[in-house]
Amino acid sequence: MAYSDAITQELNMSTNEEKAYRYFDMFVIPITVVVLGAAFHIHYMLTAGDWDFWVDWKDRLYWPLTSAISFTIFAAAVQGLFWKLVRMPIGMTVAAVALIAMEWISRYLNFYLWAYFPLTEVWPATWIAAALFVDCVLLVSGSFLVTAMVGVFFLPTIFVLSNYPMLAPFRIPTSVMGQEVTVADWVGYTFQRGGSPEYLRIIESSGMRVLGAETWFISCLLGGFVSIFIHMGWWGIAGIAARPYSRANPLAAYMGYDEPDEDAEIVIDEYEGAYKSEKK
């Protein structure tokens, strides 16, 4: 079977070679998505945590800010790796799809089946729209800087807007024992959490920081501004991780190998492929 892919043709791959690489994709891509999703899920639980767990934590002030910062840390690194290693603008979408899939699994198995919290209380916010937006900005611009300054700056805004259709029905007023609260407050009041009661919700209060009626807007912009720098930092770290290093194993003697020389240095491995050699 002949493949018509331009890249494999340019690399002068044989059909068998191309086929082998395709099998490699079929095995490695699902494993990569699952491992990335699991790792991202742990990271997101530990950092965004309650803001994503509970419908009555998804507030106007902190939710866009903390969620965007937490998401960008991991997603920027994955985006950087995919772009630098294989020149594919899909890193953030891969991270988002994997994260949300893991979150739904966790919410269903752990929160609903195990702890009996209704899914209407613990549904996760989606990140896929915001991630697609940033990946598309990267593709269209081809620029890391534009991606950070434009794509990531509007990341929290797209995040909030894409979740708003799901969240708005929980923000309409209702009455609990004669007190007007939101439906989300009622859900949190009704389906109790042992360790995160009302006082632990770090939600906006009627203070100076509420910023009039523009809380959403200000919080999204601040989240975007902070996320720009986080994106740049983690993209840079991804760049370091994308460079293949090697050094002699210092624990080799304990693993049945010969002990390496004491003056063995870390070296950056240079890739020397057939195509490159031919061009030389």
Place this chain on the structure above:
Amino acid sequence: MQKNEINTTNASAGLIGRQSWYALMMMLAITFAAFLPASTAWGHGERMHSPSLRMRSIQFFDMKWEGAGDIQVNDLVTITGKMFFPKTEHWPKGVELPKVSYLQSSGPASVFTKVESYIDDKPMVQSTGMKLGRTYQFKLVMKARVPGAWHIHPTIQIAGSGPIVGPGEWATVSGEMSDFKQSGVAGIDGEVIIDDLSTYTLDFIIGWHALWFVIGFIWLFWWIRRPTLLPRYRAVQEGVDKKLLVTATDKKMGFVMLIVVLTLTIGGALNANSKHPDILPLQSGLAPVEPLPLQNHGIKILGVNSQYNIARRAMTLEVEVTNESDKAMQISEFATAGIRFVVASDELDGAARRATHAKSIDGYPVEYIREVLTIEDGSASPILPGEHRTFTIVAADAVWEIQNLSELVLSPVRRTGGLVFFIDEDGKRYHTFAEAGTDIAYD
């Protein structure tokens, strides 16, 4: 190259082989262990707090559970009672002052829902602040949701510390969880009918998530439909023409996707805004409540010392009592951490005292009440008006161990506190709080 440094002697290969075998066995063992049957954990940690915190912070008393026992899904259980907050000098250092506190119930997860909650007859949707040295009455109305045998407690969550759990009662719930309903209305004019809060707009949420998943997968499939990882990695490393890696068609697809994302996102938000124009921010804030009036009992009580005898499972508390009232007062009970040690009814003088005492213990969960309280040295008689007397109260029972209060032995803070109840000759019952350092007797 690392490859050249590998020692491939037979001895090393054997070592590596054994290590791999052990690692595989360990992985399999851990994997299978995860599927071993586990018995249900009924408890929820109510006995695991430090005894000195449980005995010297909030004391729940006069508790009643109406509707507990064998019930059906959707049946209501009403918990009422009182909470005493010891004064500052007795309040344990390990618990923050209850300036921001929240009333709820504790059970294993959300097996009961909270329908109503009151302190001082005020609705407790929000948190409140409590004053030390004062008593508050509360009410919780719970609705059974999940079938099973559940232990339901009142709880005060204190900001900065966590939950202080009161005594619990068993409720055995039968029926189907799917029959549970928490209905209501929402919206400015009550125009939104909520059939069941636990499934409210769930289809809509799943629909939006599914839509974004589909769009996300379309984007990913667009890229991975071609040979992906190694060919592209080689192409990047070997410097092939970038237009082959990201083609003009790819860029067009990017524009299309950008428009789709922005249209759906902004359109969806605008549509939601038009459907729900009147929205509120999440509500918070402290709701003030008043404690019960101070009891005018005229009793002054001072803890002198206490001793826990491990072998006898007995707590001895020595207290100095001065009766400044005009009534004769008799000790009827020592209650701590929700456990009630009461005197035998026939040891109380007078029918009025006995009637009050009998009423106070009627229907109380047997796991929390023991008729073992004795007053040593024969001084159990009522303390007369103006009299000053030292009482040695002894509560000996295995419940100290069952409820983990004997862990006081291992606690860094060995102090015992609790409510000492007096009944006057007219049958009126009063509570006082006494606290003292605790010595340990090992024989």
